Amino acid sequence: LQLVQSGGGVVQPGGSLRLSCEASAGTLDEFALAWFRQAPGKEREGVACISKLGLTADYRDFVKGRFTISRDNDKNTFSLQMSNLQPEDTAMYFCAAEGPTIDAKCIMPVSLYDYWGQGAQVTVSV
Numbered sequence: 001l002q003l004v005q006s007g008g009g010v011v012q013p014g015g016s017l018r019l020s021c022e023a024s025a026g027t028l029d030e031f032a033l034a035w036f037r038q039a040p041g042k043e044r045e046g047v048a049c050i051s052k053l054g055l056t057a058d059y060r061d062f063v064k065g066r067f068t069i070s071r072d073n074d075k076n077t078f079s080l081q082m083s084n085l086q087p088e089d090t091a092m093y094f095c096a097a098e099g100p101t102i103d104a105k106c107i108m109p110v111s112l113y114d115y116w117g118q119g120a121q122v123t124v125s126v
Contacts, residue, residue, distance in 0.1 A: 001026035001115045003095050008120030011085055015124070019080040021095030021117050029073040031099035032106040034113060035080045037091035037122075044094070046108025048080060056105050062088075085124045092119045 007019040019035065034049035048069040050057045057069050066085075071078035078095065096113035098106075 001028075001031070001097060003097060003115055003117040005093075005095055005117035005120045008093065008122050010123045010125065012126055013086055013124055015085050016081070016083040017085065017122060018082070019093055019095070019120055019122075021078050023076045023097070027073075028071065028076050028078065028097065030101065031097040031115075032101050032103065033069070033071055033078045034096050034098070034106065034108055035067075035069060036094045036096055036108075036110065036113075037089075038094070039091040042091075044110050046110070047093070049106035049108050050078065051104055051106045052099065052101055053104070058106055058108065060108075082122070085122070087124045089122060090124050091122060093122050094119050 002024045004022050035047045036044050038044040048059045050069045054071050068081045095117040097115040098113045
């Protein structure tokens with residue numbers, strides 16, 4: 001499985017961005033999916049995840065109500081819609097897939113995820 005990211009960029013505080021991830025050389029429907037981010041000098045952290053059937057999603061507290069993860073298994077893609085972005089959201093964002101899995105839910109330990117996108121920079125600045 002290979003993941004190819006698109007999106008990212010520079011936005012002012014309060015603005016919105018959308019990140020997308022497309023799978024090649026494989027299909028996503030057996031995988032839990034997630035978005036992680038890593039700011040300079042900090043560890044990579046989970047942001048949001050979605051179960052393999054898309055029935056459940058989980059968000060870290062610092063993005064709840066602002067970010068939305070979604071997936072389209074027919075198109076073999078998943079996305080992170082980010083709104084009300086703040087300077088503390090500035091980081092390199094990575095999409096990731098864990099599986100194949102039979103789990104009905106998703107969790108976000110970095111070590112569980114086997115497949116990663118190349119990363120996309122999100123910068124929130126005035």
